[in-house]
Amino acid sequence: MSTTPQRSIISKILQEDIKKLANEGERVDGRAFDDYRKIKITTGFVEKAEGSALVELGSTRVLAGVKVETGFPFPDTPDEGVLSVTAELLPLASETFEPGPPNENAIALARFVDRGIRESKSIDMKQFCLEPGKRVYMIMIDVCVLDHGGDLIDASALAALAALSTTKYPVYNMVDGQAVKTAELKPMLLREYPIATTFAILDDKLLLDPSIQEERATGTFISFISLEDERICAVQKNGLVTITESMLFEAIRISGEKSKELRRLLFPRGDVGGQG
Amino acid sequence: MSKFVEDRQIVVPGEVLAEGEYRLGENVYRNGNRILSTMVGLTRIDGDKLSVIALHGFYMPMNDDIVIGIIDDVGLTHWMVDINAPYPGILRASETFGRGFDPTRHDLLDELKIGDVVIAKVFSFDRTQDPVLTLKENGLGKIKDGVVVSLTPSKIPRLIGKKGSMLNIIQQKTGCQIIVGQNGRVLARCGDKTMEDLAIKIIKVIEREAHTSGLTNRVSRLLESEIEQREVGKR
């Protein structure tokens, strides 16, 4: 069940200001329409996790952690490991986030980030089988939003990817039907590096990486997750407003270019074709 | 009577300022014989009166305060206004419709909609009821242009300056009209965008450095040099 959300408070003056500037080709913080804000990525933030990354995108802060354990496979994929992605919009991140179970926004965010990793076949899940039908590795990614400054999708997807790409997980062996943890650690090998790019849709303009003010001014976004060769593995429109075909194609073009910039932040030496 | 702190010293909640029969100013409380700070802030010693000027606080409405509010809810007989305080402001329909207000004929949305920005005055507030606002004075009412900047409410006095000195300097040098809301919102109405950006920048500088001395001179010099730079840029 889903209900039309409350409007978030933004003054008409600010909203008109954002629109007026957009018509003149400008944004409130002086960025170009297709510029990202300043990004800082810190991996290994949580030592106890098998992998972790803190992403600071403008004033948005997202922390992702990866835990690798063992468990039962899904019945329809008995020889594959299990991947799960959850997201929490922590109440400390915004006065609009209430404590409680994940709401539709948190769940939609998690599922979108999940699709990026899963549909791109970034991880070879067949490598994570211990005993078919009985025991497999569980790769559990948890994204925690710590400060909501806009564009949670891109920050969350980036944090999840950065955490995964630096994950070192313990190797388990099956001994008498039990999964036993060894002292050996293996790095997580990724075959693809899916990157999310999100645009706010303001009348007929596309604003990449919307700040929180821009988000409140429009309420509608289009996000893409793409790979290094520009193939797309996930698309999502969020919000009440609609989009034309020409805007859509323009957004796809920009996201192909811009996602490469983000990918380079994680892998500056350019070995982005995957290691698997 | 003994003092443990100097004037303009940074103190934290629970820090003992003095012992004895001092008068209590703001943000201090008495515990037995001792007077303690309730906030992180700068001490102010005024003879035998002890206060702490909070460095980072929120706005509590007081009667006669000028505030800048955003309409965030509309009912049959009043609007609810976000005044950046723990309590919402109440604006009664009679404020814009006058005595002849009739809920069966008049629609509040015709006058003020959600998201509209108003300059209002706090008409009455005691903590048992939400603050009642009024628009019935010169200069009050719906705002149609300009930019609204937010800053920590406790720094507003610094923005105004002694007898308005700081505010005058900013207005003179930028040519902007600046209306200051006690609730930490400031409206800047400027002729051009360059001056508007400059006014916003200066307000942010004042917020960051409110607790330092010599600020008025520094602001004056900064305004001059920034304006000069922008003039040079234009040529």
Added chain:
Amino acid sequence: MSKHILIDENGIRTDNRRVDELRPIKIEVGMLANANGSVYFEQGKCRILAAVYGPHEAHPRHLALPDRAILRCRYHMAPFSVTERKNPAPSRREIELSKVIREALEPLVMCELFPRTMIDVFIEILQADGGTRCAGLTAASLALADAGIPLRGLVSACAAGKVDGKIVLDLNDTEDKEGEADVPVAFIPQLNVFSLLQMDGLMTVDEYKGALSLALEGCRKLYDMQIEALKKKYLETKVEENNQ
């Protein structure tokens, strides 16, 4: 009997501390953009974020009290904060700790100044290694100060315990799991009162008193650090130089 030796023959613990030493502490005040007050707190391997919103209108409205503000406190652990992933849904332990922390903060806050409002305190454990309720409470107290909410003072919290038969200060995760007793304590110096008092394990009355007194020493050391952290934030402002 513990599985490992937790204190060796020289009185050195598993993380190279003496029995009366606190773990290394790092405190950063005011680093979240949205929260009214925020603190990032490290104690040994514990990494904790505390944030405060308010006072604001109480919601749901019927929870509001006519003569004072209400406190709403949430202690929560991130799923990746512990060795075995924790389900994000609140556990019974988190619910109990939320209550105990809220009650430890209540005497501190001048709630009677803001009737009918609500003050939110959120404590998120990003990485846990023993003593998170105390570290979270110490951080929360600072976050309230950072939010500009009038306080009677500050609360500092620290645990002591019994490990390998000895009374030690500030248990890490191994000591907490394998030791004989854990005594978390919170103290408000201005009111000279304990506001959090718990214990679990097995001790004689004398051992308990010893642990209490050692924990109080830990609280005092933390209190000095809290004051320094609050003052540091404002002493660090740089003056914007004119570009000549």
